[in-house]
Amino acid sequence: MTTVALAPRVAEGARGRVTIRGLTKSFGATRVLRGVDLDIADGEFVTVLGPSGCGKSTLMRIIAGLERQDGGSVAIGGRAVDALRPDQRDIAMVFQSYALYPHLTVRDNIALPLRMRRLTFAQRLPLVGRLVPGVRPTERAIDEAVRRVAAVLQIEPLLARKPGQLSGGQKQRVAVGRAMVREPRVFLMDEPLSNLDAELRVHMRAEIAELHRALATTFIYVTHDQAEAMTMSDRVVVMMDGRPLQVAPPARIYDDPEDIRVARFVGSPRINVLPAAATGRGSLDMRGLELPFDADLAAGTAVQAAFRPGMATAVRGSDPSGLAGVLRHRENLGSDLFLHVALPGIEAPVVVRVDPTAVADFPVGEAVSVRVPPAHALVFDAAGARLRPRASAAMRRHG
Amino acid sequence: MRRPLGPVGAVLRHVVLMAGAAVMLAPFVWMVLTSFKPQAEILVAELRLLPTRWAAAENYATAMTRVPMLRFLVNGAVVTAAIFVLQVLVNLPCAYALAKLRFRGRGVMFAVVLLCLLIPHHVVAIPIYILFHQVGLLDSYAALVLPFAISVFGIFLMRQFFMTVPNDLIDAARIDGLGEFGIVWRIMLPTAVPAITAFGIFSVVAHWNDYFWPLIVVGSEELYTPPLGVAFFRLNDQGTEYGPLMAAATIVILPLVAAFLVAQRRFIEGITFTGMKN
Numbered sequence: 029m030t031t032v033a034l035a036p037r038v039a040e041g042a043r044g045r046v047t048i049r050g051l052t053k054s055f056g057a058t059r060v061l062r063g064v065d066l067d068i069a070d071g072e073f074v075t076v077l078g079p080s081g082c083g084k085s086t087l088m089r090i091i092a093g094l095e096r097q098d099g100g101s102v103a104i105g106g107r108a109v110d111a112l113r114p115d116q117r118d119i120a121m122v123f124q125s126y127a128l129y130p131h132l133t134v135r136d137n138i139a140l141p142l143r144m145r146r147l148t149f150a151q152r153l154p155l156v157g158r159l160v161p162g163v164r165p166t167e168r169a170i171d172e173a174v175r176r177v178a179a180v181l182q183i184e185p186l187l188a189r190k191p192g193q194l195s196g197g198q199k200q201r202v203a204v205g206r207a208m209v210r211e212p213r214v215f216l217m218d219e220p221l222s223n224l225d226a227e228l229r230v231h232m233r234a235e236i237a238e239l240h241r242a243l244a245t246t247f248i249y250v251t252h253d254q255a256e257a258m259t260m261s262d263r264v265v266v267m268m269d270g271r272p273l274q275v276a277p278p279a280r281i282y283d284d285p286e287d288i289r290v291a292r293f294v295g296s297p298r299i300n301v302l303p304a305a306a307t308g309r310g311s312l313d314m315r316g317l318e319l320p321f322d323a324d325l326a327a328g329t330a331v332q333a334a335f336r337p338g339m340a341t342a343v344r345g346s347d348p349s350g351l352a353g354v355l356r357h358r359e360n361l362g363s364d365l366f367l368h369v370a371l372p373g374i375e376a377p378v379v380v381r382v383d384p385t386a387v388a389d390f391p392v393g394e395a396v397s398v399r400v401p402p403a404h405a406l407v408f409d410a411a412g413a414r415l416r417p418r419a420s421a422a423m424r425r426h427g
Numbered sequence: 428m429r430r431p432l433g434p435v436g437a438v439l440r441h442v443v444l445m446a447g448a449a450v451m452l453a454p455f456v457w458m459v460l461t462s463f464k465p466q467a468e469i470l471v472a473e474l475r476l477l478p479t480r481w482a483a484a485e486n487y488a489t490a491m492t493r494v495p496m497l498r499f500l501v502n503g504a505v506v507t508a509a510i511f512v513l514q515v516l517v518n519l520p521c522a523y524a525l526a527k528l529r530f531r532g533r534g535v536m537f538a539v540v541l542l543c544l545l546i547p548h549h550v551v552a553i554p555i556y557i558l559f560h561q562v563g564l565l566d567s568y569a570a571l572v573l574p575f576a577i578s579v580f581g582i583f584l585m586r587q588f589f590m591t592v593p594n595d596l597i598d599a600a601r602i603d604g605l606g607e608f609g610i611v612w613r614i615m616l617p618t619a620v621p622a623i624t625a626f627g628i629f630s631v632v633a634h635w636n637d638y639f640w641p642l643i644v645v646g647s648e649e650l651y652t653p654p655l656g657v658a659f660f661r662l663n664d665q666g667t668e669y670g671p672l673m674a675a676a677t678i679v680i681l682p683l684v685a686a687f688l689v690a691q692r693r694f695i696e697g698i699t700f701t702g703m704k705n
Contacts, residue, residue, distance in 0.1 A: 094598050115604035127599035131617035144604030206603070 042106045044070040044213045044246030046091065051100035053086055060086045062270040064100070073240045073247040075257040078267035079293065084250045087267070088216050091248065093117050105213050115144070120207035121216040124223060126199045128191040128206070135174055135187040138205045142170045145210070177205045180242075197228045204239070215240075217249045221256060233259055254294050258282065266290045288332060288412035297337050297366060300378045302351075304333040304407070312407065315351055315371065319402045322417045331415060332408045337379040339404035342367050343397050344389055350397030353378065355390055369396050455680075462486050462673035469669045482670055490660070490674035498649060499656035500682070506571045506652060507634045511627055513576035518626075519619070522585030523611045527597055537586070543579040549639065556643060570644040571652065575634060581626050588622035589615060624693050635683060653679040 046068040053061040060083045068074050076084040089095040091102055093114035101110050109117045120141070128137050143152060146169070151160045178184045181201045191199055200220060207215055220236075221229045237260045240247050251257055257264045258278040265272045266281060266289075274286045285291035291299045304314040308327025312319045319333065346352045356377055357368040365384040368377040380398055382390070390396065407415045461469055465482035468475070490496060524530070525537050555574050559565050564573070592615065600610045616623070638654040645651060651659075657679055660672035 089598075092598075092602060094601060114598075114602045119602070121599070121602050123595040123599060125593055125595045127593065127595035129596070129600075129614060129617075131620075141603040144609075206599075 042070060045103075045105055046214060046246060046248065047103040047106075048087075048091070049101050049103075051087065051090060051102070052098045053083075053090060053095070054098055060270050061090075061097070064267075064270075064272060066265065066272065066275065068246060068248065070105075071244045071246055073237070073249065073260060073262045074265060075249045075251060075261040075263075076265045076267055076272075077251060077254060077257040077293070080252055082267045083270040084252075084267050085218060088121075088218055088248065088250045091214070092119055092121050092216050118210075118213045119216055120210050120212040120214075121218065122200075122203045122207050122220045124219040126191075126203040126220075126223075128199055128202055130191050132190070133187065134178075134183065134189055134191070134194070134202050134205075135171075137191065137202060138174045138177060138209050139170050141206060141210045142173060146170060173209055174205075177209045180208070181205050196224050197232065200224065200232060204236075208239075208243070212245065214246045214248060215243075217247065219251050219253075220249075221251075221253070229256075236260060254296070258294070266293060268293070285406065286414050288334065288408040288414075291334055291406060291408070295336055297379045299334045299336050299406075300340070300376075301332050301334045301408075302371075302374065302378070304331050305329065306331060314400075314405075317349070317351060317400070319400070319405055321402070321405075321407055321415075323407075323415055324418070325415075330410050332410070332412070333400075334406045334408065335400050335404055337366060337381045339401065340378075340380045341399045341401075342369065342380045342382050342390070343399065344394065345397065346395050347397035347399065350399040351378070352395065352397055355392050355394055355396045358387065358390060358392060360384055360387060365390075367396065369398055371398075458673050459677055461669060462677050464670060466668060466670055483674075486670035486674040487678070489668070489671035490678060493671065494651075494656050494659045494675075495648070496653075496656055496675065496678060499651050499653045500678075502649075502651060503635055503653040503679075504682075506568065507631050509568070509572045510575045510634050511630050513572065514578045514581050514626075514630055515616075515623060517577050518581040518585050519616060520608070520611050521582045522589050523607075523615055525582070525586045526589035527592075527594070528607070540579050540582050540586075544583060548574070552640065552643065559644065565644055566646045566650065568650065571641055571650070574640065575630075578626075578630065581630070584626050585619060585622060588619055592618055624690075628693075631686075632683060 046066070048064055048066040048068075051061050051064040052059070064083075064087060066074075076087060078084045086095060090097045091104075093109065093112060093116075097110070101108055103109060104117055104119065128134075129140065132140065146166050147157070147163065148160070151157045151163045151166070153160075157163060174187070175184070178187055181204060183198065183201050183205060186194060186198055186202070191202070194202065203220070217236075221232050224232060233256055236247075236249075240260070249256070249260065258281075261278055263275060264278050264281045265275045267273065268289050274281060274290045276284075276286075281290060281294055285294065288301065292301070302314055304312045304319070306321075306323075306325035306327060306329040307313050307318070308325070310320065310322040312321045312331060312333060314333050325331070343350060351369075351371055353369040353371040355367055356370045359366040359368070362384065365382050365387055367380045367382060367390055369380060370377045378398055407417075409415055460476060460478070463481055463483040463486070464478040465480055465485070468478055468480065468482075525533060525540070556565070559570050564570050596614060596618075597610055600614050605613060635652075636654060637652070638658070641650075641652045641655050642658075645655070657672065657675045660675055661667050
């Protein structure tokens with residue numbers, strides 16, 4: 029898939045635009061979607077990221093028309109599709125299980141969506157269909173389309189095989205091919221890489237991103253894997269409890285989360301969260317350390333201060349400008365060394381990334397201090413919403 | 428947790444199995460041997476395996492000529508095939524709906540299907556007979572075929588199989604533009620071939636061998652199915668002619684045996700697939 033022969037589609041502006049308004053869905057008493065609003069631009073790669081059960085798959089199935097929403101609407105290319113069957117919505121979907129037809133060859137699997145659209149009922153009949161006028165040229169055109177897609181995906185040698193004879197990665201390509209051949213307005217991908225081994229997953233990540241660049245079609249990609257979301261997307265929708273918490277480019281999701289649940293879900297190892305309290309004089313008190321934080325907070329207001337393992341630094345011994353703790357555990361990943369520092373009275377250890385060459389400086393069981401640069405601390409209110417210092421809030425308003 | 432059997436166990440297992448096989452096979456062997464013997468030898472008191480005078484040619488000639496046996500065999504083939512085709516046409520959509528579509532009353536309908544499994548067809552034989560009499564269908568191919576067109580066992584079996592078909596496959600078909608009937612015939616039918624084969628074996632064996640229902644609804648000889656043809660040799664005016672009777676019985680089971688030998692592997696797969704046998 030290094031060279032792509034498919035010409036990008038002629039820009040029609042709104043062709044692949046997806047607009048979602050007030051979408052709700054319940055299964056029995058369980059509210060799966062609680063009002064989802066989303067605008068996806070034509071040609072955008074949007075990943076819906078969230079833990080299992082957050083409603084992301086249901087959202088995708090409603091966009092596809094496989095599930096009917098209780099309220100709200102979906103428009104594709106500026107046209108409401110709520111009353112349309114899945115095949116009338118001009119979308120294609122790649123499933124986690126690939127969902128290839130086991131009794132058909134790869135060629136027939138890819139050709140099926142075209143046969144259903146371009147051939148009449150009589151022409152599709154087994155045996156006698158061949159005799160109906162007009163079948164031959166159509167079949168030739170379909171065969172040509174299948175061949176083109178197979179060439180792009182480099183699966184030409186597999187066309188005569190059945191899905192049972194393919195490896196996971198090959199099935200994945202065939203499933204993508206079946207979606208591509210229709211030249212849909214929107215590609216929907218439901219955790220398409222989850223069934224692949226780790227190495228192939230990384231490889232397919234790059235291939236899908238490249239395919240998106242080549243096709244310039246809207247991609248909506250559902251996953252629980254933050255690495256997939258961060259590496260491929262133009263924008264990420266972090267979903268939790270049936271609601272999108274934040275919709276932003278991957279870097280913003282990571283650096284500038286709007287909600288503590290987003291901050292916790294994205295990033296590995298997880299972000300450190302410590303209780304803190306406002307001092308009432310433009311700073312926070314975090315376990316005796318004073319963090320400058322200029323916001324309208326009454327003295328004593330409980331907040332949560334968070335910082336990523338890579339943002340803090342650790343020094344051996346006790347240091348008055350750091351949080352004093354004891355090194356409980358070291359994780360050396362070769363490229364990074366993670367220190368798990370237990371702070372008295374806090375259940376979860378604070379994780380700090382240090383240079384792996386410094387491993388000898390940090391014996392397990394010794395006292396360690398964690399320094400948190402105030403600029404890198406993220407502050408959330410007790411309910412989890414992001415709090416911003418006054419200056420940067422003003423900057424954001426003007427910028 | 429299974430320990431391999433020792434040599435003694437292996438031998439013992441085969442002895443037990445072979446004894447069982449011998450018990451099952453003995454009547455068939457006796458039937459075939461009897462079909463080779465003249466009437467006088469069949470009725471002698473002593474037990475003799477092979478005939479002293481071979482009468483195979485006469486017995487089989489009688490079986491084929493006294494009654495239109497070929498016609499009966501063709502009837503049997505037509506009726507069994509028609510029943511099986513109709514059963515598939517009815518069962519697959521029903522099973523698909525019960526397994527994969529969500530609609531009000533699905534649970535109740537499935538419960539009704541299970542309930543019908545409990546009713547032996549002899550119980551409904553009389554009502555169906557009266558119904559067929561009233562619509563004037565008695566003594567016809569329709570009378571032989573229609574009562575079996577809907578098989579609750581088949582619906583149940585196919586439903587259980589369809590439950591194992593991933594939903595993604597059906598969703599993919601919907602996105603690719605197949606309607607619900609298209610899904611049944613183009614996707615579910617090909618994936619369900621093992622289950623349909625298993626069901627086909629039960630259906631064909633049961634209806635090829637069925638004696639009860641053809642006996643009560645068919646009067647004309649040209650509609651007789653093979654088992655009725657066999658019975659023809661019993662209790663006619665010269666008493667029972669055992670030689671031709673056994674020859675006829677052998678002829679009747681021959682197609683099933685041939686089919687079994689051809690499709691032996693599928694047959695065993697089918698039995699193990701359903702985990703049950705008749």
